Amino acid sequence: MPLGASRLNGLxxxxxxxGPRTAATLTTHGNAQVDTAQYKFGGASALFDGAxxxxxxxxxxxxxxxxxxxxIEAWVxxxxxxxxxxxxxxxxxxxxYPVYFISGAFIAVYQGxxxxxxxxxxxxxxxxxxxxxxxxxxxxxxxxxxGSRTSGTSINWGESDIGSNYVLGSVMNGHIDELRVSDTAxxxxxxxxxxxxxxxxxxxxxxxxxxxxxxxxxxxxxDVS
Numbered sequence: 224m225p226l227g228a229s230r231l232n233g234l235x236x237x238x239x240x241x242g243p244r245t246a247a248t249l250t251t252h253g254n255a256q257v258d259t260a261q262y263k264f265g266g267a268s269a270l271f272d273g274a275x276x277x278x279x280x281x282x283x284x285x286x287x288x289x290x291x292x293x294x295i296e297a298w299v300x301x302x303x304x305x306x307x308x309x310x311x312x313x314x315x316x317x318x319x320y321p322v323y324f325i326s327g328a329f330i331a332v333y334q335g336x337x338x339x340x341x342x343x344x345x346x347x348x349x350x351x352x353x354x355x356x357x358x359x360x361x362x363x364x365x366x367x368x369x370g371s372r373t374s375g376t377s378i379n380w381g382e383s384d385i386g387s388n389y390v391l392g393s394v395m396n397g398h399i400d401e402l403r404v405s406d407t408a409x410x411x412x413x414x415x416x417x418x419x420x421x422x423x424x425x426x427x428x429x430x431x432x433x434x435x436x437x438x439x440x441x442x443x444x445x446d447v448s
Contacts (some may be wrong), residue, residue, distance in 0.1 A: 247430060249443040250279045255386060257436040263298040263348045263400040264421040269386065269434040273396030277387030278443055287429065289378040292408035295323050296352040300398040301343055304328040307393035312384045321378060322388050323353045330362045332372055340370025350417035356408040366415045404430040424448050
């Protein structure tokens with residue numbers, strides 16, 4: 224993953240331990256937009272053109288530390304197998320927090336080094352999951368586990384981006400739908416059947432982006448319902 228020393232967008236993401244979480248503010252940059260031509264659920268998805276696109280995630284100033292199980296997941300449709308295509312980046316700097324992305328055609332996780340998992344096909348919707356279970360990050364494509372990482376798996380959630388990394392590099396070239404971050408391991412480590420409907424927000428949901436809306440819109444929301 225290309226690294227750098229600065230970031231253009233994004234503040235801190237938080238969840239209150241005292242009650243219902245506050246919705247994050249999602250701010251687009253580049254040409255990131257709602258696209259109704261391609262979607263997995265809900266009639267629309269987020270489109271990224273592989274240039275300087277991204278969606279910055281911001282909220283208040285309280286951070287979330289994820290030291291136990293967690294799940295980062297999304298439906299992803301890549302337009303090319305060339306280059307690195309970020310799905311979600313927790314980092315504030317060039318080291319530390321993980322970034323979850325597609326490396327060429329492989330689902331992958333980066334934190335001081337890259338670990339690859341299963342492969343994705345071009346112009347095809349795939350359910351991609353990065354799940355921390357019992358200290359290891361397991362990667363799944365369409366319910367099949369392939370690839371794992373056992374080091375550097377905890378998260379101190381600071382600045383974050385959807386579809387690009389913290390320096391607006393490794394931009395997604397394709398679509399993302401139904402992105403969800405959870406503070407629990409949602410899936411069986413032995414494999415599972417991918418979801419057949421849009422996600423619902425629950426007590427374990429830290430961020431949920433349905434990417435629905437009118438075609439060409441740059442407005443995205445975090446579902447806290």
